[in-house]
Amino acid sequence: MTGLRLLGPDGRLTATELRPAPSWRRPTSPLRSRVVYAAAHVVPLAWADNTPGVPARIDWDATLDFRRFLFSWGLGVADAMDTAQRNMGLDTPATRELIARSAEVAREEGGSLVVGVNTDHLEAPSASLSQIVDAYVWQLEFAEEQGADAVLMASRHLARTATSADDYRLVYREVLSRASRPVVLHWLGEAFDQELAGYFGSTRGEDAATTLLDIIAENVDRVAGVKMSLLDAEAERWVRARLPEGVRMFTGDDFHYVDLLDDTEPTPGSTRTHSDALLGAFAAVAPAASAAIRALDAGDHASYRAALDPTTPLSRHLFATPTHFYKTGVAFLSWLNGHQPAFQMVGGLHSARSLPHLSRIVELANTANVLEDPERAASRWHALLRVNGVDA
Numbered sequence: 001m002t003g004l005r006l007l008g009p010d011g012r013l014t015a016t017e018l019r020p021a022p023s024w025r026r027p028t029s030p031l032r033s034r035v036v037y038a039a040a041h042v043v044p045l046a047w048a049d050n051t052p053g054v055p056a057r058i059d060w061d062a063t064l065d066f067r068r069f070l071f072s073w074g075l076g077v078a079d080a081m082d083t084a085q086r087n088m089g090l091d092t093p094a095t096r097e098l099i100a101r102s103a104e105v106a107r108e109e110g111g112s113l114v115v116g117v118n119t120d121h122l123e124a125p126s127a128s129l130s131q132i133v134d135a136y137v138w139q140l141e142f143a144e145e146q147g148a149d150a151v152l153m154a155s156r157h158l159a160r161t162a163t164s165a166d167d168y169r170l171v172y173r174e175v176l177s178r179a180s181r182p183v184v185l186h187w188l189g190e191a192f193d194q195e196l197a198g199y200f201g202s203t204r205g206e207d208a209a210t211t212l213l214d215i216i217a218e219n220v221d222r223v224a225g226v227k228m229s230l231l232d233a234e235a236e237r238w239v240r241a242r243l244p245e246g247v248r249m250f251t252g253d254d255f256h257y258v259d260l261l262d263d264t265e266p267t268p269g270s271t272r273t274h275s276d277a278l279l280g281a282f283a284a285v286a287p288a289a290s291a292a293i294r295a296l297d298a299g300d301h302a303s304y305r306a307a308l309d310p311t312t313p314l315s316r317h318l319f320a321t322p323t324h325f326y327k328t329g330v331a332f333l334s335w336l337n338g339h340q341p342a343f344q345m346v347g348g349l350h351s352a353r354s355l356p357h358l359s360r361i362v363e364l365a366n367t368a369n370v371l372e373d374p375e376r377a378a379s380r381w382h383a384l385l386r387v388n389g390v391d392a
Contacts, residue, residue: 004366004378005392007359007385013392018378022369024287027074033296034261034274035248036289037076037114038282039083040067041330042090042098046342056085056094056346063098064105066283066339073290075282076112077102081151082192083280083327084116089347092121096142103146114184114278115143118153127157129171136175140183150183151227151278152176156195165201165211172215182224184250184278187212189230191323205232209239220244227252227278231319233260241270250278254319254326257281258308261293262301280326281315284333285370314364317357325352329361333370336362336377343384355388 004018043066044050048057067077079102080086080095090098099115106113119127119135127135132155143150152175162168176183187208190197200208200215216223226243228236229252237260240249249272251260260275282289288307295303318329328349335343343350362371362381371377385392 035276037078037278039078039280043340071109071111081116119155176219176222241267251275254281310368
């Protein structure tokens with residue numbers, strides 16, 4: 001078996017054994033015990049001007065094939081969200097085309113799709129509450145026209161404009177009243193986007209969570225669930241225990257998802273146990289995630305842990321500070337696994353992580369058994385080292 005060369009922070013090369021190809025098998029029936037979405041990235045044309053501030057030019061074949069790959073493992077796809085570089089290079093025309101094309105693929109593959117709805121097409125950095133409502137509705141109506149369910153993403157415009165929790169209640173009330181079917185709400189934490197600090201009207205977590213719960217309670221028939229991306233397992237459990245019946249908790253916690261999906265004891269005062277999932281990490285470890293959920297379907301918690309526990313160190317490294325650059329690692333793994341022709345990203349974001357950081361991703365992916373073709377992955381990684389002047 002080929003050795004794997006790794007690059008340390010001090011510039012030194014070491015070697016480790018490359019693990020054999022994983023033996024994951026695709027499911028033959030739908031996943032049952034959890035509702036699971038993988039948040040997918042976008043692949044740009046490798047020869048396009050992928051530099052900051054330039055409109056995105058998408059490699060549609062690679063981008064849509066990756067969504068087919070996720071569907072083939074039984075996972076749903078969460079598209080046009082922060083993993084797809086919303087607010088970090090994916091402009092409005094590209095976003096709308098992505099939603100339309102992904103919805104078509106979902107219909108073809110019989111896959112479950114949710115898409116992000118935001119206010120990011122507004123050109124001015126600030127807006128009135130009524131303009132924010134109109135912006136949300138404009139995107140919501142487009143998503144619904146394509147046949148996609150919506151995730152109401154946290155809005156930077158609302159974070160800047162709102163002066164109280166009541167402003168959040170007003171905006172969400174107005175937008176949800178226009179939804180033709182239930183949506184998922186998204187609470188994206190400051191670790192992912194510093195401009196969202198104090199979202200839902202408070203920097204105190206319990207107060208913000210109370211406002212979120214008030215919004216859900218007031219609009220319960222129009223809320224399918226809430227995705228929490230705070231990287232705080234106890235905060236998620238606190239909210240989960242207080243959700244109305246029929247409203248799902250989708251964990252967006254890329255640090256603690258293994259435990260949150262496998263909780264078997266309800267939080268005191270609640271009958272709820274586990275979370276469902278809407279995770280960027282699952283785009284990086286789709287076969288392992290699929291195998292883990294199938295183990296839960298069979299009531300086999302030990303096999304669930306055996307499949308998914310090894311992915312935790314990898315995910316924690318992908319989402320290491322600065323967390324919002326996790327997308328670079330997702331795209332890097334996609335390239336290593338043969339899902340795109342080049343390690344390129346919209347807006348030049350492929351340069352957001354160092355070579356030693358990428359080396360650690362290779363090492364942890366090898367340990368987690370998520371390199372789909374290890375020989376190909378090693379060859380691509382060693383070539384990248386050589387291009388950067390490292391004799392691998």
